[in-house]
Amino acid sequence: MPEIQDDKAQYVVPFILSLLSDHHARHSPAANPAAPPFFIGLNGVQGAGKSVLVSILKKTLTSPPHNLSTVVFSLDDFYLTHADQVALAQSHPDNPLLQHRGQPSTHDIPLALSVFASLKQNKPTKIPQYNKAAFSGQGDRVPENEWEYVNADPSSPVRVVLFEGWCVGFRPLSDEALAAKHAAAVQALDNSTPSNPYKGRLGHNTLKSVIAINEALKSYDALTSQLDAFIHIDAEDPQYVYKWRLEQEAGLRASRGSGMTDDQVREFVDGYYPAYELYTDTLREGLFKGIREDWKGRQLRLVVGEDRKVKEVVRI
Secondary structure (H helix, E strand, O other): OOOOOOOOHHHHHHHHHHHHHHHHHHHOOOOOOOOOOEEEEEEEOOOOOHHHHHHHHHHHHHOOOOOOOEEEEEHHHHEOOHHHHHHHHHHOOOOHHHOOOOOOOOEOHHHHHHHHHHHHOOOOEEEOOEEOOOOOOOOEEOOHHHOEEEOOOOOOOOOEEEEEEOOOOOOOOOHHHHHHHHHHHHHHHHOOOOOOOOOOOHHHOOHHHHHHHHHHHHHHHHHHOOOOEEEEEEEOOOOHHHHHHHHHHHHHHHHHOOOOOHHHHHHHHHHHHHHHHHHHHHHHHOOOOOOOOOOOOOEEEEEEOOOOOEEEEEEO
8 A cells, every 4th residue: 555645734733723722712721721622523535544644633732832632532432342233233134334333323422422521521531442353353342441541630631632533524414315315326326337337335225224324323413513623534536435445455464464355345335435425515515504603614624636635625
């Protein structure tokens, strides 16, 4: 896999620092130890360079002159336990979207909300950890005694929370909008020809399966509404995710000697892809609309090309 050279931080760092400055002016954390931390959400198509950007952001925020205690965690850390995921799959045998972790429904939202609430109150907090390699790649949550422990020192509370994930910020659609998108995808599949093939996955799933995902996503709004800023790494063509994920896995096979085959990778991404088709448009319009009155300017959209390089920057 080609090494990902970051070209995103140059846009993201000034964006975050400007909003942080406003946050500190309102809450004055230096004078008010009870001031809440600043919550940043980050959504990026798998393989687009999200992890590299996150590490640069954390290093920047925790280093001089900012010296801000920063915690980073992923929506992935809140996947259901293996036992609960197996139970979910068995209770929805006809829904292929729920047969493995990934889609809304497969996360422990009450646990995530409890972590957000604890961090917001500057309390000592345990951040869950997830082992994706457990159970032959099906994954499982690690024991609680191995979770990251933050805010142990009350004199140095977490000031910035960076919450990232492939579907962080996705907003549920109305029943009508969901049905319309699904019907359009089914029609595109029906009209598919070798010269003009349907490349999506939404049309291959039943409306019932998709409704289950959309219903579950409604509970995620309680997390989204707590974000103070949002970064969206958007692919010019969402189909790039297949190439990028194949490259990622090839790199893992080369470095670890094991990993998914190319066919397994495609099947894996197939399980995620319907959500990109359903929810990306709302992200592009601005996820904070209807959530906060002061929503303007809180979202940064970076559009990347096939080479993962930024081609367009939009502040929403």
